[in-house]
Amino acid sequence: MVSFALLLCPFAVLSPVSALWPLPKSLQTGSGALRLASNFAIHVSVPNAPSDLLAAVQRTTSFIKNDKLERLVIGRGAADASALAHTKTLSALTVQLHSASQAKILSSIAEEARAPLSERDESYILTVPADGSAAVLSANSTLGLFRGLTTFNQLWYWSNGEIYTIEAPISIQDSPLYPYRGFMLDTARNFFPVADIQRTLDAMSWVKLNTLHWHVSDSQSFPLQVPGFTEVSEKGAYSSSSIYTPSDVNTIVQYAGQRGIDVLVEIDTPGHTAIISESHPEFVACAQARPWSSFANEPPAGQLRLASPDATKFTTDLLTAVAKMFPSSMLSTGGDEVNTNCYNQDPETQQALNASGKTLTEALDSFVQATHTAVKAQGKTPVVWEEMVLDYNVTLANDTIVMVWISSANAAAVAAKGFKFVHSASDYFYMDCGAGEWIGSDIDGNSWCDPFKTWQKSYSFDPTANLTEEEATLVLGGQHLLWTEQSGPSNLDSIVWPRAASGAEVFWSGSGMKVSAALPRLHDVAYRFIQRGVKAIPLQPEWCALRPGVCDLTA
Amino acid sequence: MVSFALLLCPFAVLSPVSALWPLPKSLQTGSGALRLASNFAIHVSVPNAPSDLLAAVQRTTSFIKNDKLERLVIGRGAADASALAHTKTLSALTVQLHSASQAKILSSIAEEARAPLSERDESYILTVPADGSAAVLSANSTLGLFRGLTTFNQLWYWSNGEIYTIEAPISIQDSPLYPYRGFMLDTARNFFPVADIQRTLDAMSWVKLNTLHWHVSDSQSFPLQVPGFTEVSEKGAYSSSSIYTPSDVNTIVQYAGQRGIDVLVEIDTPGHTAIISESHPEFVACAQARPWSSFANEPPAGQLRLASPDATKFTTDLLTAVAKMFPSSMLSTGGDEVNTNCYNQDPETQQALNASGKTLTEALDSFVQATHTAVKAQGKTPVVWEEMVLDYNVTLANDTIVMVWISSANAAAVAAKGFKFVHSASDYFYMDCGAGEWIGSDIDGNSWCDPFKTWQKSYSFDPTANLTEEEATLVLGGQHLLWTEQSGPSNLDSIVWPRAASGAEVFWSGSGMKVSAALPRLHDVAYRFIQRGVKAIPLQPEWCALRPGVCDLTA
Known part of the structure; x- marks a missing residue:
């Protein structure tokens, strides 16, 4: 031949x-x-x-x-x-x-x-x-x-x-090595019109990514219009034009599905919910408390009153309504960065804890069990951030899916507890790292997860590092993630592409391949994306793109 | 009132x-x-x-x-x-x-x-x-x-x-504090169509920047079509569609002028000229020599044979022709990162040095004097990078303008030599820093000038730090700079705006103002730019933009 x-x-x-x-x-x-x-x-x-x-x-x-x-x-x-x-x-x-x-x-x-x-x-x-x-x-x-x-x-x-x-x-x-190959988009710190999400879904499909993890709400805004809870987005979206209606959601879910992509929605709870205080102040502890750094990892502070039966019922009802909007078999209840001081300083929470005789950790356990019961009642598997397992040892069903984000080193601990998990580690896959500090009035501040995670870095990721053979079977896959404190429609494409394609290959084809061999193909990805209207960036001077290997470190 | x-x-x-x-x-x-x-x-x-x-x-x-x-x-x-x-x-x-x-x-x-x-x-x-x-x-x-x-x-x-x-x-x-308030764009590592440059000029004018420092050529490509030297771009541009014709240049210069902007073109010499070897191999030492890291700061290696009378004549003739294309009173001959090893290993250069009895430094001095004589003959003031003054002590006319780029700390040394200068320091104004390593096959490599230079950082710049009152009069102004190893039309706007506006205010209004007081106005700049079609990025979550001061570090 x-x-x-x-x-x-x-x-x-x-x-x-x-x-x-x-x-x-x-x-x-x-x-x-x-x-x-x-x-x-x-x-x-x-x-x-x-x-x-x-x-x-x-x-x-x-x-x-x-x-x-x-x-x-x-x-x-x-x-x-x-x-x-x-x-x-x-x-x-x-x-x-x-x-x-x-x-x-x-x-x-x-x-x-x-x-x-x-x-x-x-x-x-x-x-x-x-x-x-x-x-x-x-x-x-x-x-x-x-x-x-x-x-x-x-x-x-x-x-x-x-x-x-x-x-x-x-x-x-x-065939893919892993069934979950995702991309997470935060539409709460800054809003993205439906067209931007559709363009992202197109691009994802071109490199066979199959899950949009949609971090739809956070403390800053709640753009999701939920039937029966429309007041939450009415008061919590940035504007009436920065809302995803049920029709928008359907558009996105169908568009994704037609491109082989599942939409895993996340309603982060009980933390990252300050904005719900605009519509339901009675359910939110330490809403906009100052200084914010005492109550939250970033402004504004505010967490659902996890010990309150009313706040818990509100949350389970909200999650039930959200679950009905999304046909996926998964739904994330979040669970990251729960701030203890917020609850310690909240009289209502302290009163509720006293009334129930529960510790804060026990109350969190009850809260998560309630929300997960609601999610399961809708036929869905709950997804949580790693703290639920590693920090709070919350009672979770065996099939709960865990997102490892704080460090790739934590994957082994999650695996040791027997949970299936998705690699989402900040040290490999956080696309916002390296863009400097966005908190105001901080002249010498730097990105908390500096440096920038290059495509080479994420491409070098080993999904089964430090895992036993049995633990390795718990790896569902992985994803890049974009937290959007410093991004919006203007830089969505350029932050994500072609970089996120590196994860797409690691979790489809496997790890251990040489970056020098991958780079020429990744240049092709970028050039093709540009032809198709996705503003991928050049990874190198065009001189290098035209001469494979010649711009390598030791060339 | x-x-x-x-x-x-x-x-x-x-x-x-x-x-x-x-x-x-x-x-x-x-x-x-x-x-x-x-x-x-x-x-x-x-x-x-x-x-x-x-x-x-x-x-x-x-x-x-x-x-x-x-x-x-x-x-x-x-x-x-x-x-x-x-x-x-x-x-x-x-x-x-x-x-x-x-x-x-x-x-x-x-x-x-x-x-x-x-x-x-x-x-x-x-x-x-x-x-x-x-x-x-x-x-x-x-x-x-x-x-x-x-x-x-x-x-x-x-x-x-x-x-x-x-x-x-x-x-x-x-009225402005400084007469030079610029932005430098490198169109050699990656090419930018005329429309991208025009959009950049529009945006510059909106914050009263008044000089486009156009780093038009470098070792990777030579996109400028110079009358009488068309072979240089014909062989040295990335493609026939990646060329700035004299008509394009005229379009850009006129468009800039109508917006109160002067175009200072730079033909970087004798280093950063490898691509000239495609059309004139006889004038370039160590062209594409390997390993590139022994001969240049980035691939490909190649420098004009500064000791060769023929190469010198070629360069002065080229600069003369370029000077005729640009009506500005300034023209930069570059002069950064001259690699000594390249010349030491080049038999032709060694032969020429022997023939003339000059040391390499003396030959560099003669070369620069020749190029500057050509520039001055066209009625223009030469501009150089700081090494010409600080590293090689080249004979320069008193009115030569120096760009301080390696470190802001070097401004004082340039001032001590009595030269007027433009702040272009990598530790404050390099917009490419923090984007990771672009050299291939370098998994854990980082941006050489990491971290990212935030707007807060450049806004905090003091143009007269460490200068005597007399030396302070030598400050012409300053500029942000975009080296484009990892950028192209896809991320031009999002890398530059609104960040470069911070320099625009420092060099128009002066330094020492609080970043917290500036931020709300800078949000306005970003939002206005987006309305006008320049893809400025969000500096913070919209929640913060709508609540001045509330996302400050100690709020």
Whole structure:
């Protein structure tokens, strides 16, 4: 195969830069050129194919035509022209389910994308012959077909009107290493219009991320309009135009689902809830207490009165209503950064504790059990931040999912307690780090989690570091996270992309791959994203992007 | 005056947040409300008013109508409505020259903006009476009138269809503390289309920055098409579409001038010139030598053969041709990071040194004298980076302008040598710091100038620190700088704005003002920029922006 290709295509001895991201589990490529025929078409051979699969095929066709991604080499692929003139053309991609799967598929990509983590099947097989006969994409699920279409998209470069690969034939068998590959967006510190979230979902899908962890509310604002609780966003959103209505949520959830993405909503409790005091002052302790640094990690202070039966009922009812808005099998009740002093200084909380005879920790335990009972009653698995397990030893169901955020070093302790968890560590995946201090009047202040977490850093992450073999089975995956004290629509894309793609590969393909080998492909990701309207940033001077390896540390 | 206003406008006892940036030298405000009349107009009472003044008036009118900047307070100014119903309206702003100045003005804002630093007059006087009689803007120059129009723009908030101030009457006498207030953009590491530069010029003008220091070329690319030297960009630009043609340059220079901005172009020599080897290998030592770290501070290595008479003639001819493209009174020949090892290892350079009997330092001195002679022959003042003075003690004319970049601590040493200088220090004004390492294959690498330089940090800068009174007169001003290894059109706005406005105020209004007092006004800058299509970022959660001071460190 290789010798055949070399005869026809002398340029193939150059190291071609494949634009695949994340790398498939199994990838075999040749070194032959293959052009897409001008009448190239994708044929969907799936009985009763769901509409979101057909839409995905249309988007794929459109991207293939419009990406116009030139190879990132000197001359941008112009040297490929002569070989392309004499090569075969590919006229069709056939998309089909494995025969045994036809009866089992769910009604849509969206439905398959939001199935419980253990039930998802994202695997697919893709073959692109070099001889011009039809390429074939097959899978057990429409979700798997969608992932395969994303891969097929990435096979093609463009030069001077030709859409082509120089690596035919191509044979791929693929499935992700971890079922949870997410991105967390905080829409409470600053608000993001629906269109920004949709653009983010698009970009996520292009690198096979499958979960939007939506940190929708926090102490600063509550933009989610919850049926039965509309006063919370009416008083708690930044403005009437900075609200996600149930219709907006439905738009986002459907848009995500059609792109193979589940939306895991978080209502952070009992901390990070100051803004609820605008509509329900009776339920919030130490609301806007000063100095804020005595009562909270950042302004404003304010936490739900966890010992109050009324505040607990309000919270469980709110969570129940939120749960009905989101079809995911998961919902996060938060649980990070509970400030003890806030409760110690709150007369109502102290009175409630005295009345019940509970300690604060016991009251927290009861509060979380109540909220989780409500979440489970809606058929969902609760998700919590690591403190619930490590700091407060709250009674949690075995299937509770834990987000490890304070430090990657804490993963082992969470695993030791037997909980499934998602890597979300600030020392690898926090995208806001390194942007300086945002608290006012602090001239020499620095980012609390300085330095900036480069793509190289997150790419070097080992999901099973310091875990036993058994503990390693508790890793559900991981995610980058964007806390938005210093970001908004203006810098959403540029902070996130292409950096978050590094996590997408670690949790799909696995860790341990060399950053120097990944960088050329990541440049391709960035350039392709820009072509598609997502403002990814250059990771290096273009001079380096065009010369793989030459700007490495020891080059 | 104040008591009168209070009677009519009870809301005025709240602390209004003025959106002026930079703060005028002298500012007197009342606390009365004043609306713009629906037929508000700006009358230009300047004989033979230049067309760029008339265009600036049109832009001002358009911005006033379209900014729709709501006050950054809870309720966004809705509470102002009742008072506005009963207040006076302003129908006109009269724009005029001081009578003695009419004969002296130059032909346009552009021409006045590019006059030598010592000859510019940016002062103006602006009065806005509270009684509805015409506001008056007067100045000695059309450049001063332009600065005053920018200030007038910033006086107005918007709420529910009304354009208004709550601080009438307003009386301003203004002039800048320093004549050089710049922003440096590197268009060599990554390319920026003309439209991005124009948008940057717009934004610069809105905070009265007056110099674009255009670091147009570097070792990675040479995008400037120079008449007579077109081979340099033809071989040295990233692509044929990543070139600034003479027509592009003219567009940029004119666009800048019309906005009161001078364009100081830099052709960095003899270092940072590797890419010239693509068109003129004979003139470049150690071109792309490896390992790059032995020959340059970043890849690729390559420096002009400073000891070669032919390379020197090439350089002086190139600089002469570049000088003809730019009408500014200044031109930078660069001079930073000259790598000695590159020349020590270069046989041609060693041969030339032997032939001439010069040391490397003597050859550098001769080279710089030759290039500066060429620059001066074009009527321009040479500008250099600090190493020319501090490291190599090159023979420089007394009027040479020095950029202090390595450390703010080096300003005193430059001043001690009697040179005028521009603060460009990496420890205060480098906008790329804190974004992580961009060199490939460096997992734990960090930004060389970490941490991120926050706006608070640059705002705290003291331009005359450690200088004697006499040395302080050598300070021409200062600038923020964007080196673009990790930036491009995708993150230009978000890296620069509103942060670079901090320098704009320090070098217009002076230092020593409190960051806590500046922050609310800087929020206004960011919000206004976004309204105008410049993607400034949020400096804080909107919750903080709406509550001045409440998110301060000790609040």
